[in-house]
Amino acid sequence: MERTPQIKVENLSKVYQMGEVQVKALDDVSFEIYEGEFVVILGPSGSGKSTLLNIMGGMDLPTSGRVLIAEEEITKYNDTKLTAYRRDKVGFVFQFYNLMANLTARENVELAAEICKDTMDIDEVMAEVDLSERKNHFPSQMSGGEQQRVAIARAVAKNPLLILCDEPTGALDFKTGILILALLRKINKKLNKTVVVITHNMAVGDMADRVIKMRSGKITEIKVNPEPIPPERIEW
């Protein structure tokens, strides 16, 4: 039976006007992602990864082209619908965690879930990221890896359709980075959540079901890994 893609990116372009100069951050980008896939978008700095993630996450609009999420064209949504999309359908994980310093780990997760409709049980999610013992700590009392686990819990608790991660291991040492990737993979498999990770780290591609390579705003290769390796075996 033919599978329907969960995410369809069609002929997406984004041009930034910088005075007299036009910067083509995305140049006719098209691909598909299926539900439950772990996808890595790989490319060097400036290749357009963040621009692409921002459009997929409803934080920015393309100059042309469209993005369909579960057969809904988000690129023609008005502001109100885009806000609802970002709030209910997408979990975000950033390089620098972006936690609220004056809230505990649990409160950070709870706050994000509070504004959503169909959320997960907060304590179950805290257990899932192995932070049950530390949920009453403040971010300043936690390591970088622990703070990133809180950020992942915050994304997951919303029970989103997809989880978008922008360089999630960028601020972490190698060993902690691997643990974070392993956690994202576990959540992807156990909860059947689509996870999209953008990174410049080529080695991370080996753990993905689908690797989308970019350069200068264009896709240079899309590879489906028949046998992705466990994150624990990645080396960089």
Ligand SMILES: Nc1ncnc2c1ncn2[C@@H]1O[C@H](COP(=O)(O)OP(=O)(O)OP(=O)(O)O)[C@@H](O)[C@H]1O
């Ligand atoms: N708001 C903006 N205004 C003007 N140019 C921009 C803007 N955002 C991105 N660009 C340009 O678009 C291109 C793609 O940038 P983007 O941040 O998407 O790349 P990236 O692959 O995510 O890079 P990095 O890994 O360094 O974050 C770059 O040339 C960048 O300078």
